[in-house]
Amino acid sequence: MNPLKAAVVFINDIDTATKGIHPIDRAPVPSPEEDIEHVEIKGRHGTLTKKYAFLDISYPLDFYINESMPFKQAFRVAKQFLLDAKTLRFSDDKDVHYRVKSIRIDTAENIIVKYGRFTVEFTLMPFQYETNETRTITGRTVFNNPAYESQPYIKATCSGNGKIFVNGEEIQITGINGTIEIDCELMNAYRKTTGNITNLNNHMVGDFPVFKHGNNVVEFSGAISKLEINPRWRWL
Known part of the structure; x- marks a missing residue:
């Protein structure tokens, strides 16, 4: 020893x-x-x-x-x-x-x-x-994934209806005045405020996106003003 x-x-x-x-x-x-x-x-x-x-x-x-x-x-x-x-x-x-x-x-x-x-x-x-930092984006952004495909966390600030696009795949956000948090690992959409969690899965239409190895293009439109994204890079 x-x-x-x-x-x-x-x-x-x-x-x-x-x-x-x-x-x-x-x-x-x-x-x-x-x-x-x-x-x-x-x-x-x-x-x-x-x-x-x-x-x-x-x-x-x-x-x-x-x-x-x-x-x-x-x-x-x-x-x-x-x-x-x-x-x-x-x-x-x-x-x-x-x-x-x-x-x-x-x-x-x-x-x-x-x-x-x-x-x-x-x-x-x-x-x-x-351990990745959460990144705030206000327009089209490319995330380069150096590792295996990941399941990101995405928080959208919205004042009505909007769309999020990850590599061209569309996610619709409907009837949100405030924020909606999309946890792609848990496959859950919600809002967390001071310890309380509100289920918002009925305000999201589309698949939970993954970030593939390499470049991933994230865009949004409509009433969404910004996205906060933690890519959660993971390795084998």
Whole structure:
């Protein structure tokens, strides 16, 4: 074991070492598996290939605890922190983070009173997400996506009816005086004000857009005065 080789692990943007939880070695770099079906059809050369979505990542990380208190007590406290994990990030790859869906903590090896080691099995979403700033646009704008296709967040300020165009695909906004927020990942249109959420899906007509790899042209017309867009770039 050489903890000096290990990158700092951040859970919910908190260095795990500040909680007494130390990575044992440098973390491996996972890649998601694509769900692919190969169908044999009689009389066809080769198989018919059907590509679906990317699968969750099963990602084990090894940690140790070596505190002034007995390990069993420290381990109880550590588990409470780990079970609240929502994001996972590393100091040698600060620009991106993983989203944590669930974790499983294996049985710990309590070698001496104040030292023990254990494995945490993270189940992650299949993407690495950048932390992007929200960008305000007031006219035709090109967003260049350097990564895999993304599902953006779009907030439109509108005083009636308008249209949003993403790569020529039309989204109609009807009867909005104020703002409408379009979350393409959640496939939901709403307005959030001081903690209250109003469902506005009946004020939107069209598909929730994606930003493909490369250039994406965003335009709008009608009573829309501006768009606030977070592209949510994500990597495989």
